[in-house]
Amino acid sequence: MTPHEQQFLDALASAPDTASVARSVETLLAAGGPRSPGFPAAMAEALYMHLRAVSTHPAFRAWLDVYFGRRRAAFRAPGQRPNFLYYPPLAPQAWFDTGELPELAPLQGGIAAVRDELLGLLAEAPGFVPYVEKAAERDGRWRGLADSLQWSARHLVRRGLWDDALKARLPVTAAFLAEAPLAHYPPHAPEAFVSRLLPGTELPPHHGLSNIKLTAHLPVDLPPGCGIVVDGETRTWQAGDFLVFDDSFLHSAWNRGEHPRTVLIMDIWHPGLDAEERRALGHAIAVLDQVRACTATQRDS
Structure with a gap:
């Protein structure tokens, strides 16, 4: 040494x-x-x-033993395969209703105001960029979406850092996100972005990074013909409510309609973590x- x-x-x-x-x-x-x-x-x-x-x-230390190979742990649900970090103490659950999320539920009344503010922003200056980076084209599943605006994003908070210009432009949304139970684990999170799926776009089935956080969608513009399936169960977005799921389960989404589908996506802590x-x-x-x-x-x- x-x-x-x-x-x-x-x-x-x-x-x-x-x-x-x-x-x-x-x-x-x-x-x-x-x-x-x-x-x-x-x-x-x-x-x-x-x-x-x-x-x-004890749960954190048990996870450490698994992560460092000192203890074996099997996935507790067949459809759950996070790409980066699996926290075995959390009970597997693909979908969450807003009422099951005591830190998120109080914010439901603010959805309409956030939606209106975001629609105003998008009408003035969309500013979307491809969500799937060009490097992903090496993976055959993403080749058609890599570096494409078919699935695009306008990042508000990325890798823990706010876009200062957007924060000033979106005071209602900024205040809303400040109250949300965003997952904080720098340098990867918190994350919040406006996601747009163009007509004719279908996302391939894929798994997210970890089960320690949930993906929460706030509906902004929801045309007919859009849907999402997580762990084999299909749901659609409802105006005035969150759509929340654990993206470590196999999931995909589509827009088979005639207009773009737009939602605000944010990563929040799994409620099973203290x-x-x-x-x-x-x-x-x-x-x-x-x-x-x-x-x-x-x-x-």
């Missing part, structure tokens, strides 16, 4: 917050040079111990992202 590697491991063991971990990663990267053969295993052990010290919550789990998971995701960036850089160098 080199001195720089040992310094990194020692710093990770005592790091009080994610900013300290980030500084340790930057220091290690700045040192350069090849890694010692034993460093990956030592780093995994140090990372596990660091995250274990973040919380004594405040301590949310805090610990937010820290863990940030740290895992920082360390992953470090190892990815080493592979590419």
